[in-house]
Amino acid sequence: MDTWKILVIGASGYIGGSVLTALMKSSHPLLRECEFTALVRHEPHADALRHKGINVLMFSGLDDLDIVREVAARHDIVINTASTFHTPVAKSIIDGLGDRKTAAEKQTHLIQTSGTGSLADRPVSKRFVETKVFSDKDNIYDYEKYRESIEPFPQRTTDVTVIEHGESTGVKTYIVMSPTIYGLGSGVINQKSMQIEALIRAARDDKYVSVVGSGESEWSHVHIEDLGLLYELLVTRILGGLDLPSNKHGIYFSETGYETWRAVSEHIARTGKELGILPSQEIRQITLEEGSVKLIQSMGPDIIELGWASRSRTKADRSREIGWKPTKSFGDFLDSFTTLWAEIMKE
Structure with a gap:
């Protein structure tokens, strides 16, 4: 049988680097026989990946759509962990995989990274309030279409496009829709996530x-290592020819618990005080506009509300049904705050 060719886009990032590490270190015999390639845009990142024995191809960035399509057309599986907001690049990947499917007469696959911010509500602005706990066995595609009809959101737009364009081209797609991700990554470039880290840097x-708004809203969370296990599981099931729901039924959640945003801030305050970094465990409520200055300056109030004030509760029922077995506990979540404080103080 021909060697499976797997392309990772976003391998220099937090998720992509950790996923690539998980796949490269896996003891699964089918993964041992695969050829892995990373598509990157910065030469120093390329050198670091080559040093780890990974094939590297260069491009100018996600807007280099012709190159993305051309490179995707040389691979059987593409794992896209780059920007979840970039709809055109996801479409170009699928076009390339469609080209390969036609030329090689072989089923091709896209594992697309997304986030549960696509399901999040807007409790501060009151523009949309959601109380549901979502299961990945629900009809998430229809729900995303409904939410898009109310308010387009780039990440959600990408999700819908991936599903629909995959179906129209015959490419099987799988969307890994993750909640807050915590823990230090195992990639060679970026080992830190975004949501909790932004709160710690501001502190x-x-x-x-x-805390943005009241902090009463809840988000689910997952450790980066457990997330890597889910990607590994999806890839090995594809390689083994095992049943794996795809496209409209191919949305996979990852979660091992949940917490309110106020509780997250309390964990940050407690550990910061214990480490002697903060003078007290003081927590101050801030507005969306203040959050757009303190947390991520390139994002406006709308994104701050979705990422740091909204509700997004999920249950990874389908992921567990196909064999996902996360290993991290709530204790690991609590311990991660001390580790993260120490890492951020090194910056």
Whole structure:
């Protein structure tokens, strides 16, 4: 049988680097026989990946759509962990996989990274309130179409496009829709996530911890290592020819617990005080506009509300049904705050 060719886009990032590490270190015999390639845009990142024995191809960035399509057409599986907001690149990947499917007469597959921010509500602005706990066995595609009809959101737009364009081209697609991701990554470039880290960096600078709005809304969470296990499981099931729901039925959640945003800020305040970094466990409520300055300056109030104030509760029922077995506990979640404080203080 021909060697399976797997392309990872976003291998220098937090998720992509950790997923690639999980696949490369896996003891699964089918993965041992695969050829892995990373598509990157920065030469220093390429050198670091080559040093780990990974094939590297260069491109100018996600807007280099012709190259993306051309490279995707040389692979059987593409794992896209780059920007979840970039709909055109996801479409170009599928076009390339469709080209390969036609030329090689072989089924091709896209594993697309997304986030549960696509399901999140807007409790601060009151533009949309959601109380549901979603299962990945629900009809998430129809729900995303409904939410898009109310308010287009780039990540959700990409999800819908991946599903629909995959079906129209005959490419099997799988969307890994993750909640808050915690823990240090295992990639060679970026080992830190975004949501909790942004709150800690702001606390480091302000000497108090912020919470956006009331902080009463809940988000699910998952450790980056458990997330890597889910990607590994999806790939090995594809390689083994095992049943794996795809396209409209191919949305997979990853979660091992949940917490309110106020509780997250309390964990940051407690560990920051214990480490002697913060003078007290003070928590201050901030507005969406203040959050867009303190947390991620390139994002406006709309994204701050979705990422740091909204509700997004999920259950990974389908993922567990196909064999996902996460290993991290709530204790690991709590321990991660001390580790993350220490890492951020090194910056």
